[in-house]
Amino acid sequence: MKVNFYTSLREYNEKKGEFDKAIQSVIEKGNFILGEQVTQLEKDIQEYTGAKHAIGVASGTDALVIASDILGFKDGKEVITSPFTFLASASCIIKHKGKPVFVDIDEDTLQIDVNKIEEKINENTVGILPIHLFNQMSDMDKIMEIAGKHNLRVLEDAAEAFGMRFKGNSGEYRHSGTIGDFGVYSFFPTKTLGGYGDGGMIVTNDDNLAQLVKSYRVHGASKKYHYDFIGYNSRLDTLQAAVLSVKLKYxxxxxxxxxxxxxxxxxxxxxxxxxxxxxxxxxxxxxxxxxxxxxxxxxxxxxxxxxxxxxxxxxxxxxxxxxxxxxxxxxxxxxxxxxxxxxxxxxxxxxxxxxxxxxxxxxxxxxxxxxxx
Structure with missing residues (x-):
């Protein structure tokens, strides 16, 4: 018996009519860049996760890079994270000439060992980047406590964690990505919510941070051809948003x-x-x-x-x-x-x-x- 590690074909064949209709609707209208399907998906992600803002970008990696830039994870500043993760979780810091400072993982959970974070903090530390991997979230109560104590920013790498929820001291379940300053999701095809290509999203509960992301994803523009920042060309594709909207229903x-x-x-x-x-x-x-x-x-x-x-x-x-x-x-x-x-x-x-x-x-x-x- 052949068992594929992953295949998208079974899901597509089950819901072929819905996927085809969603894709065709984008093609027929010709609104391929930040079309209405992107706006709708952003609203639906906000509702599903409880985040105040959700902003679609081109990939989970771009989401990390943009969020790191905005939070000041750059120019020699130090950010504490785990060495047991995908490259993008640390390369997003290096891209801006920041310095990732690694902390070992907990052998039981494979998450960052929160008991070792504080010993790595110094006057040059500006943030913590926990990564929610392998079916569970990091101990966000402890991480947010440390961040508050030392005035650090928190970027949750929830690229693999869409749908995960953590019940901490608040007494209620909170969705991955919605606890720190920023959270990011990846919509790479194999993900729990995956598209038919690359895609990502940044979530935040901060109005000012959300506005910055919306500007940074379109080259740093505040309005067309008016640039307040040196930003990025990173927008969630309308075709991918259409596919993801079908999947989000299920x-x-x-x-x-x-x-x-x-x-x-x-x-x-x-x-x-x-x-x-x-x-x-x-x-x-x-x-x-x-x-x-x-x-x-x-x-x-x-x-x-x-x-x-x-x-x-x-x-x-x-x-x-x-x-x-x-x-x-x-x-x-x-x-x-x-x-x-x-x-x-x-x-x-x-x-x-x-x-x-x-x-x-x-x-x-x-x-x-x-x-x-």
Missing amino acids: IDEAIKKRENIAKLYIEGLKDCKNIRFPKVKGDQHQVYYVFNILAENRYELAEYLKKNEIGTSIYYPMPLHLQKSFQYLGYKKGDFPVAEKIAQEIIALPIYPEMTTEEVEFVCETIKKFYRK
């Missing part, structure tokens, strides 16, 4: 299906002593954008699954502090032992709403067969 159903698949994996692999699951801490609403396991002999397992036509991915095989592009920061092997250890064990299994029970069972049986060899 997002809760899609998240529920992902949860059911995750439960099948947990049940199917619970007796496999060679793997373990990351733990969720705190009261959180998960979305299972990915399903990671921590596995013995990870590389050999990945090859075995590949030979059996099961798609996998590794998020992430090398922490950022060991990447060639970050060598100038002066970090070395052993500086962040937990991140380095997890990078040798983690592997993501296929998960998307249209997966069948038979496919999940096949993946589980194949993994167990590998460890019985």
Whole structure:
């Protein structure tokens, strides 16, 4: 049995009429740049997440770069973040000549270890960039407490966390991205809410910050051909907004299906002593954008699954502090032992709403067969 790591074709075929109609409506009107579908999607994201403002941009990476620029993560200033993440979570700081300062991760949750943040703060620190990865949010209560104490800005990288909610000291669930100064989402096709190409969004509850984003995404213009800032050319494509609007209608159903698949994996692999699951801490609403396991002999397992036509991915095989592009920061092997250890064990299994029970069972049986060899 072949099991793709991800495919968009099943969802498209299920809702082909809606997708085709949405795309055709954009083409027929010819309003491809910041068309009405973008405005509507922004309003719908505001309603869904509870954010006061949502501004569509060209990608999740652009969202991070623009937000970092506006928050002053630049010109030698330091921003505390995790080394166990995708490149864009730290490159957005470097793009503006800021300095990412890494903190190791919690071995159970794989999130930034909030107990190690404060020791890295100095007079040059201006912000914290937590990354909500692997089906749970960082401890935002602790992060916001530290930020308030030291007058720091907070940029939530929620690129993989659309739909996640965190119940902290406020006593109510708050959507990822809506707690800090800015939050960003990615609409890359594989995401929980994914388009048919690149796309991203910045959310904030601050009126002034929102106005700046709206200007920065159109080259820094306050009105056409009047530039208050040196900004960017980064607008969510109207065609992508049309596709995303269709998907957003079914997002809760899609998240529920992902949860059911995750439960099948947990049940199917619970007796496999060679793997373990990351733990969720705190009261959180998960979305299972990915399903990671921590596995013995990870590389050999990945090859075995590949030979059996099961798609996998590794998020992430090398922490950022060991990447060639970050060598100038002066970090070395052993500086962040937990991140380095997890990078040798983690592997993501296929998960998307249209997966069948038979496919999940096949993946589980194949993994167990590998460890019985």
